Amino acid sequence: MALGTDYDGQDCSLARALELVGERWTPLILRDAFIGVRRYGDFLDHLDIPRAVLAARLQALVDAGVMARQRYQDAPPRDEYVLTAMGRDLWPALHLLSQWGERHLSEQGPRRVYTHLPCGSQLQNGSCPACGAVRPEDVEVRPGPGAAQTRTDAVSVALREPHRLLEPLRTP
Amino acid sequence: MALGTDYDGQDCSLARALELVGERWTPLILRDAFIGVRRYGDFLDHLDIPRAVLAARLQALVDAGVMARQRYQDAPPRDEYVLTAMGRDLWPALHLLSQWGERHLSEQGPRRVYTHLPCGSQLQNGSCPACGAVRPEDVEVRPGPGAAQTRTDAVSVALREPHRLLEPLRTP
DNA sequence: CTCCTGAGTTCGGTGAATGAACCTACGGCA
DNA sequence: TGCCGTAGGTTCATTCACCGAACTCAGGAG
Numbered sequence: 001m002a003l004g005t006d007y008d009g010q011d012c013s014l015a016r017a018l019e020l021v022g023e024r025w026t027p028l029i030l031r032d033a034f035i036g037v038r039r040y041g042d043f044l045d046h047l048d049i050p051r052a053v054l055a056a057r058l059q060a061l062v063d064a065g066v067m068a069r070q071r072y073q074d075a076p077p078r079d080e081y082v083l084t085a086m087g088r089d090l091w092p093a094l095h096l097l098s099q100w101g102e103r104h105l106s107e108q109g110p111r112r113v114y115t116h117l118p119c120g121s122q123l124q125n126g127s128c129p130a131c132g133a134v135r136p137e138d139v140e141v142r143p144g145p146g147a148a149q150t151r152t153d154a155v156s157v158a159l160r161e162p163h164r165l166l167e168p169l170r171t172p
Numbered sequence: 173m174a175l176g177t178d179y180d181g182q183d184c185s186l187a188r189a190l191e192l193v194g195e196r197w198t199p200l201i202l203r204d205a206f207i208g209v210r211r212y213g214d215f216l217d218h219l220d221i222p223r224a225v226l227a228a229r230l231q232a233l234v235d236a237g238v239m240a241r242q243r244y245q246d247a248p249p250r251d252e253y254v255l256t257a258m259g260r261d262l263w264p265a266l267h268l269l270s271q272w273g274e275r276h277l278s279e280q281g282p283r284r285v286y287t288h289l290p291c292g293s294q295l296q297n298g299s300c301p302a303c304g305a306v307r308p309e310d311v312e313v314r315p316g317p318g319a320a321q322t323r324t325d326a327v328s329v330a331l332r333e334p335h336r337l338l339e340p341l342r343t344p
Numbered sequence: 345c346t347c348c349t350g351a352g353t354t355c356g357g358t359g360a361a362t363g364a365a366c367c368t369a370c371g372g373c374a
Numbered sequence: 375t376g377c378c379g380t381a382g383g384t385t386c387a388t389t390c391a392c393c394g395a396a397c398t399c400a401g402g403a404g
Contacts, residue, residue: 101189
């Protein structure tokens with residue numbers, strides 16, 4: 001944000017959570033991470049976020065244990081950012097907020113459709129009508145009728161095909 | 173934040189939602205509204221938020237249709253801010269984020285305990301294990317073992333007793 | 345008439361976000 | 375050996391939102 005950064009006097013777990021994942025850009029970074037974005041450059045291209053802010057947010061998320069930085073290639077050395085268990089646990093909250101946006105702010109119908117792969121049904125209210133709670137890795141995203149397809153960055157293009165959450169996105 | 177204010181190029185319902193309810197302070201204002209806070213002065217005392225920011229946020233929420241401003245007294249004229257249906261629909265998302273904070277950031281156990289009044293069971297993962305989805309007006313909040321009770325503003329004091337969500341808080 | 349309360353608005357100072365330019369490490373290639 | 379390209383950052387001046395104290399305003403109450 002500019003969300004200052006903290007909410008000192010609040011004895012409230014929501015305030016604590018927001019200090020960590022409520023800063024400007026952070027929820028979108030996490031959404032991208034669930035989608036399968038892992039590399040600094042891909043976050044950068046897809047979010048149009050200032051480089052310094054992205055670096056600061058990723059560092060804060062790693063420090064807090066929401067994401068982890070891990071080597072995926074040695075020559076040249078390259079790291080990627082992946083969600084930890086604590087980070088993956090954010091999925092229901094993030095997904096429900098996104099669905100609220102779809103319900104109340106999308107004119108053209110849903111921009112993305114979420115399917116529970118084990119049973120094939122579409123998610124409702126953040127869970128599977130048939131199976132109950134879902135794990136993000138069992139969910140597939142697909143563009144819906146409200147999708148715009150105006151962006152041409154590598155991540156947006158890759159997302160025009162159906163894609164399983166948390167699976168690394170193949171970018172050129 | 174400072175959360176700037178918008179996320180222009182993002183074709184994503186999460187970005188749209190965040191432009192509305194992701195600004196600094198806004199989630200805490202909404203949490204208070206669910207708790208039953210309705211008056212400008214009560215928000216002010218409970219949140220320690222700058223007056224100008226509170227006024228701007230409430231106005232934005234009213235403009236967006238998330239809250240409504242209604243007269244509750246004519247002499248002198250006084251208005252209160254209450255959640256609309258669109259606003260009340262945010263409860264699952266807000267509650268899940270708060271629960272994530274409880275699970276991962278509360279050292280002393282939960283600060284607040286949520287009970288589904290019709291059946292008496294405690295909420296898990298944002299819904300009732302017995303009944304499924306819950307409406308906020310059917311939920312009771314009570315301080316839990318991790319509650320601090322350090323604040324002495326009227327709202328915090330009123331919340332030391334069990335309280336039904338959305339019910340107006342009685343402040344002196 | 346004066347004081348008090350609730351609900352804001354105004355305004356100078358501060359700190360975070362922004363974006364362009366720069367830096368660094370490494371590999372490939374001529 | 376030198377040069378170029380790429381990925382992943384850091385630096386820095388500017389802009390903008392937040393902050394908080396002071397002020398305003400409307401309407402009772404005494």
